[in-house]
Amino acid sequence: MHYSALDLIKVEKELGANNYRPLDVVLERGEGIWVWDTDGRKYLDCLSAYSAVNQGHGHPRIRQALIEQSGRLSLTSRAFRNDQLARFYEEICALTNSHKVLPMNSGAEAVETVIKAVRKWGYEEKGVPENQAEIIVCADNFHGRTITIVGFSTDPSSRNGFGPFAPGFRVIPFGDMAALERAITPNTVAFLVEPIQGEAGVIIPPPDYFRQALDLCRRNRVQLVFDEIQTGLGRTGKLLAEEHEGIEADITLVGKALSGGFYPISAVLSNSEVLSVIKPGEHGSTFGGNPLACAVARMALKVLVEEGMIENSANMGRYFLDGLKSLRSNIIADVRGRGLMLAVELDPDAGGARPFCEKLREEGLLCKDTHDHTIRISPPLVITKSDIDWALERIGRVLR
Numbered sequence: 001m002h003y004s005a006l007d008l009i010k011v012e013k014e015l016g017a018n019n020y021r022p023l024d025v026v027l028e029r030g031e032g033i034w035v036w037d038t039d040g041r042k043y044l045d046c047l048s049a050y051s052a053v054n055q056g057h058g059h060p061r062i063r064q065a066l067i068e069q070s071g072r073l074s075l076t077s078r079a080f081r082n083d084q085l086a087r088f089y090e091e092i093c094a095l096t097n098s099h100k101v102l103p104m105n106s107g108a109e110a111v112e113t114v115i116k117a118v119r120k121w122g123y124e125e126k127g128v129p130e131n132q133a134e135i136i137v138c139a140d141n142f143h144g145r146t147i148t149i150v151g152f153s154t155d156p157s158s159r160n161g162f163g164p165f166a167p168g169f170r171v172i173p174f175g176d177m178a179a180l181e182r183a184i185t186p187n188t189v190a191f192l193v194e195p196i197q198g199e200a201g202v203i204i205p206p207p208d209y210f211r212q213a214l215d216l217c218r219r220n221r222v223q224l225v226f227d228e229i230q231t232g233l234g235r236t237g238k239l240l241a242e243e244h245e246g247i248e249a250d251i252t253l254v255g256k257a258l259s260g261g262f263y264p265i266s267a268v269l270s271n272s273e274v275l276s277v278i279k280p281g282e283h284g285s286t287f288g289g290n291p292l293a294c295a296v297a298r299m300a301l302k303v304l305v306e307e308g309m310i311e312n313s314a315n316m317g318r319y320f321l322d323g324l325k326s327l328r329s330n331i332i333a334d335v336r337g338r339g340l341m342l343a344v345e346l347d348p349d350a351g352g353a354r355p356f357c358e359k360l361r362e363e364g365l366l367c368k369d370t371h372d373h374t375i376r377i378s379p380p381l382v383i384t385k386s387d388i389d390w391a392l393e394r395i396g397r398v399l400r
């Protein structure tokens with residue numbers, strides 16, 4: 001039976017839990033920065049699956065790694081060893097200057113994992129009294145969708161109706177050093193924070209904030225945990241966004257683009273002290289660190305570096321940002337970004353970002369609104385100047 005796009009949308013709405021409100025575009029094919037819908041219309045992907053497709057859709061070398069590994073061995077569980085895991089560890093540690101790795105599947109699982117690890121570290125190494133560990137997080141954070149994580153979200157739609165929540169979290173404003181200083185107690189084990197707040201609308205920290213925060217954390221034996229699940233792996237024009245701050249976080253979470261857009265995998269990357277507290281049997285995941293995920297992740301990292309995607313993100317990001325800044329429009333309130341993590345904030349009187357995303361879709365660009373008034377623009381890192389010119393012409397037309 002042939003399904004039209006409308007048929008497919010209708011079935012989704014009837015049978016699916018409607019936990020998303022997607023643009024009504026039904027995609028069936030992708031290549032590089034482009035995706036095609038079921039009617040053959042072509043679009044520039046300006047979301048990159050929230051940065052999970054940094055390397056572009058259907059990257060041929062990552063696809064080949066997936067095909068080859070799936071023909072050899074896909075899953076062992078961690079009850080046995082596999083020949084991909086050690087190689088993945090070695091390559092990601094060398095690239096990110098980490099000492100230890102714990103692989104999981106989704107970003108939220110990496111966040112849950114680090115919460116467990118820093119709490120245990122607090123009890124065993126810092127001497128925090130049992131069940132008293134505190135973790136500091138920021139307002140307007142986004143760290144995932146599990147019960148623990150939404151419990152420290154400040155977004156009502158993420159949180160309302162899902163309690164009771166786990167205790168042990170303190171929320172402070174993002175970018176506020178004095179608030180961080182006040183929030184730290186002898187029981188604080190970690191400060192969990194995004195180096196740039198993505199879902200909040202691409203909020204860039206004040207200069208020197210994180211250098212001071214790291215210093216304060218060091219003095220108080222608090223682990224600085226950077227959630228780089230969205231900002232990491234080239235998105236901001238550096239391998240990790242922490243490089244813009246001139247620091248190295250104690251613990252870094254990666255996910256999303258580690259998948260190359262093909263096969264979910266996330267990881268906690270840590271100094272040796274924290275992950276060493278986890279002993280056999282205390283944490284795990286059936287699929288975490290499986291050989292297929294490891295082989296895909298190894299190639300996802302390799303192409304980012306070898307094919308110059310990180311430099312391209314920096315260069316094209318600058319070009320795109322300059323182009324957006326020079327758009328003449330009376331409804332643009334702000335334009336900001338780092339690398340190819342860009343956002344256009346609209347005037348609150350413009351009627352919200354969603355209708356503009358609908359109009360951009362008609363022009364052939366798929367963008368996602370966030371927090372009512374902001375359109376974020378984060379294409380795959382393989383975008384070129386002429387693609388950006390093409391995009392700017394259309395964005396200019398829609399926002400004029």
Ligand SMILES: *Cc1c(COP(=O)(O)O)cnc(C)c1O
Binds near residue numbers: 144145198
């Ligand atoms: C997407 C995201 C997560 C959650 O990742 P999932 O794979 O969706 O569970 C966590 N933190 C940040 C910053 C993210 O952008």
